[in-house]
Amino acid sequence: MHDPLGLYAPENRTDPYPVLARLRREAPLYFAGNEGAGSYIVTRYADVSAGFRDPRLSASRAEAMARRLPPEAREWVAPVTGNLAHWILLRDPPDHTRLRSLLGQAFTPRLIEAWRPRIQQILDELLAAIEPGEVELVHALAGPLPVLVIGDMLGLPPGDRHRLKACSDAIAAFFGAAAMTQALLADARAAILELEDYFRRALAERRAAPRNDLLSALVAAEEQGSVLSEQELLSTCTAILFGGHETTTNLIANTVSTLLRHPDQLERLRAEPGLVASAIEEVLRFECPVSRMGRIARVDFEWHGQQLKAGDRLFLSFAAANRDEAQFPDPDRFDIARADNRHLGFSTGPHYCIGAALGRLEARLTLEALLKKFPRWELLETPVWLDNLTVRGPAALRVALG
Numbered sequence: 450m451h452d453p454l455g456l457y458a459p460e461n462r463t464d465p466y467p468v469l470a471r472l473r474r475e476a477p478l479y480f481a482g483n484e485g486a487g488s489y490i491v492t493r494y495a496d497v498s499a500g501f502r503d504p505r506l507s508a509s510r511a512e513a514m515a516r517r518l519p520p521e522a523r524e525w526v527a528p529v530t531g532n533l534a535h536w537i538l539l540r541d542p543p544d545h546t547r548l549r550s551l552l553g554q555a556f557t558p559r560l561i562e563a564w565r566p567r568i569q570q571i572l573d574e575l576l577a578a579i580e581p582g583e584v585e586l587v588h589a590l591a592g593p594l595p596v597l598v599i600g601d602m603l604g605l606p607p608g609d610r611h612r613l614k615a616c617s618d619a620i621a622a623f624f625g626a627a628a629m630t631q632a633l634l635a636d637a638r639a640a641i642l643e644l645e646d647y648f649r650r651a652l653a654e655r656r657a658a659p660r661n662d663l664l665s666a667l668v669a670a671e672e673q674g675s676v677l678s679e680q681e682l683l684s685t686c687t688a689i690l691f692g693g694h695e696t697t698t699n700l701i702a703n704t705v706s707t708l709l710r711h712p713d714q715l716e717r718l719r720a721e722p723g724l725v726a727s728a729i730e731e732v733l734r735f736e737c738p739v740s741r742m743g744r745i746a747r748v749d750f751e752w753h754g755q756q757l758k759a760g761d762r763l764f765l766s767f768a769a770a771n772r773d774e775a776q777f778p779d780p781d782r783f784d785i786a787r788a789d790n791r792h793l794g795f796s797t798g799p800h801y802c803i804g805a806a807l808g809r810l811e812a813r814l815t816l817e818a819l820l821k822k823f824p825r826w827e828l829l830e831t832p833v834w835l836d837n838l839t840v841r842g843p844a845a846l847r848v849a850l851g
């Protein structure tokens with residue numbers, strides 16, 4: 450592995466920020482990886498921000514993911530890449546524009562606000578089951594809340610959430626794997642096949658008898674003028690299920706764990722509960738749940754004195770950009786009242802997170818409810834981070850609440 454500055458060294462997984470700071474200073478376009486399978490990492494705020502708007506970079510990378518696999522694995526894994534290839538996240542215009550205007554209608558701030566009472570109800574039910582004492586918060590709250598909420602919006606029965614979450618976890622592990630293994634591929638393949646089968650049946654039920662849910666709205670859009678192909682419909686369901694909960698789980702878990710590691714800020718928040726929204730924004734900057742996103746060079750071009758070739762892979766690092774001293778004064782300080790916090794936690798440009806309003810609402814309601822119900826929080830053990838280069842959050846969060 451060519452990685453002279455140690456970006457991928459396992460010891461940097463827990464605290465990646467010092468090595469990212471070094472990259473920002475010394476190697477703003479850093480190449481790491483094996484021959485033929487490497488990628489560039491972009492770390493400065495100005496570059497990351499510009500990169501997500503740069504038409505020379507393409508979001509369409511499912512085929513590139515497949516090309517990195519051994520030839521004999523490519524056909525076998527085609528169900529995965531075939532599904533991902535139609536995710537809005539991995540499309541360029543004109544497909545991206547079409548999907549975005551369709552999905553945008555379901556995620557306007559006004560419509561999301563209308564979900565507030567239902568989200569609060571789901572949250573209250575989960576919180577009612579948490580007694581004062583020791584609890585593992587990812588399992589008890591941060592994991593189930595977002596999957597129940599997005600499942601409800603799609604119109605899926607709450608009892609299916611364990612399978613849906615297991616499938617989504619397998620896709621997340623594939624997406625951000627530090628090293629691809631046969632087991633990760635096999636799990637992702639099984640998850641995609643299960644989800645496609647599941648959504649095929651759920652969509653057929655809506656075709657026969659429409660309901661008041663997002664799946665029915667997607668079916669209606671398809672029927673009203675073939676706006677979506679069958680594969681796009683299945684891929685869109687998968688993408689919304691995935692996008693709608695892995696990230697929010699980690700936003701909630703990172704909020705609690707970061708506040709626990711900064712007791713002065715937790716104390717301030719208790720004294721000034723009006724800072725809840727601002728505290729969530731600071732978590733999106735300081736410990737962003739999505740660390741990086743990939744792009745592919747469409748054409749040859751020079752950047753930071755290096756020659757990029759069409760087809761080269763780049764990762765634009767939110768985690769690095771959000772700690773750039775050129776953008777944020779005292780960037781390694783966690784400050785829940787930070788002013789002018791233009792973090793990139795939800796990305797920027799045409800792929801800016803479509804679920805930002807929903808994710809924010811879930812996280813704010815959860816934080817408010819936890820502060821209200823439990824005046825005392827204590828961290829019982831240092832959390833172990835998920836072994837994932839894209840999704841950042843604790844695998845488990847053992848706390849005592851009183």
Ligand code: HEM
Pocket residue numbers: 501508537538539549688689692693694696697700737738739742743794795796797799800801802803804805807808809
């Ligand atoms: C709360 C934490 C969340 C975080 C940190 C987050 C982060 C992100 C980021 C970084 C992107 C942009 C990727 C890029 O530029 O390539 C994105 C896109 C997206 N997110 Fe989120 N997200 C969150 C919640 C949600 C929720 C609740 C949904 C609900 C459906 C959602 C659905 C999506 C979708 C569909 C896209 C693709 C948009 C496009 O390609 O145009 N996200 N998200």
